Amino acid sequence: MGDVPDAREELDRLGRALRAQLVELITDLTPGSDLGLLFLDDPTVADWHDPLRHHYAALFRGERPASVGAADLTSRAAALLDSAGWQVTASQDGDGPRRWSVLTGRHDFGSIEIRVAHHISAVMFSGQTPALALRTPEEFTWPEPLRTPETLTPGYLLCYECDGLGACPGCGGRGWWPDQVHGRTNCRECRRQRVCAICRGAGQLAASLLSPHQRRYYSGSG
Ligand SMILES: [Zn+2]
Ligand SMILES: [Zn+2]
Numbered sequence: 001m002g003d004v005p006d007a008r009e010e011l012d013r014l015g016r017a018l019r020a021q022l023v024e025l026i027t028d029l030t031p032g033s034d035l036g037l038l039f040l041d042d043p044t045v046a047d048w049h050d051p052l053r054h055h056y057a058a059l060f061r062g063e064r065p066a067s068v069g070a071a072d073l074t075s076r077a078a079a080l081l082d083s084a085g086w087q088v089t090a091s092q093d094g095d096g097p098r099r100w101s102v103l104t105g106r107h108d109f110g111s112i113e114i115r116v117a118h119h120i121s122a123v124m125f126s127g128q129t130p131a132l133a134l135r136t137p138e139e140f141t142w143p144e145p146l147r148t149p150e151t152l153t154p155g156y157l158l159c160y161e162c163d164g165l166g167a168c169p170g171c172g173g174r175g176w177w178p179d180q181v182h183g184r185t186n187c188r189e190c191r192r193q194r195v196c197a198i199c200r201g202a203g204q205l206a207a208s209l210l211s212p213h214q215r216r217y218y219s220g221s222g
Contacts (some may be wrong), residue, residue: 004051005132012045014129015178017109021084022058022127025114029077030062030123046131050138052129055110060125070118072205081105142172145176147203150153157207159199160217166203168176168196 019040026033043054064073074090081088087103095099098119110129117123122163131177146166147158159162169174170189179185186192205214 002136004133004136007132011054011056011129011132011134014109014132015040015043016191018076018112018127018129019055020061021060021107021109022125023087025077025080025085025112026060026062027126028080029073029114030064033060033062044127048179050178050183051135052183053134054132055131057128058126060126064116064121064123066121070101070116073123073124074103074114074116077103077116081112081114091193092127112151123198140172140174143167145203146201152204154205157203157210157218159196159203159205160214162199162203164203166196166199168194 005083006186007212018156019038022038022040023035026035026038038058038060040056040058043056045052045058046055058123066071078090081103084107085108089106091102091104093102093115100118101116103114103116105114110127112125112127113120115124115126127197143165145164147156147164149158149164159166162169164221165172168187168190170176171177171187172196173190175187175194176184177187177192187194190197196203210218
């Protein structure tokens with residue numbers, strides 16, 4: 001496991017290019033927008049399959065100026081994207097007066113979607129960079145037990161649930177399992193708590209504090 005050389009720099013470069021393009025579009029099409037609300041600060045996980053792939057993604061709502069019709073704004077947006085080298089596809093979402101005009105633009109540094117409402121002033125901008133793997137695939141190694149019969153605190157017993165592991169015995173402390181469809185699925189034993197639900201990560205239980213129910217797990221061992 002390790003960093004993929006230059007992947008983060010490349011992703012940051014894509015993120016900056018996408019941000020610059022979004023700022024240009026928003027400033028031109030919905031003037032007066034508060035660009036402080038355009039969040040493109042940190043890459044997020046786009047694909048949870050190992051190795052995780054990250055991208056920069058943003059969603060921004062602008063307001064169409066009262067003097068500009070939705071159709072005109074859509075044409076203007078298409079022209080701006082086209083002149084900046086984006087491959088633009090136009091479509092429509094819904095029918096009649098409540099429809100949205102939708103433009104999808106593709107470029108080496110990502111994709112942008114602009115949705116222009118005809119019945120309200122909303123103009124929705126969304127953009128995302130391609131998703132890159134920042135780290136090489138992780139080889140998971142099952143953790144060593146936190147407690148063994150030799151390292152028990154006096155007066156304590158190995159946790160009957162995890163046998164001293166401390167980490168969740170269902171997932172080994174990752175909190176998730178690989179999942180073919182979603183990449184990851186939450187561990188059903190610890191529900192992402194990562195530690196054993198019985199000893200809460202200690203690997204051992206105080207003999208004097210065991211409930212009668214818990215004592216039954218140790219019957220036979222003294
Ligand atoms: Zn335990
Ligand atoms: Zn678990």
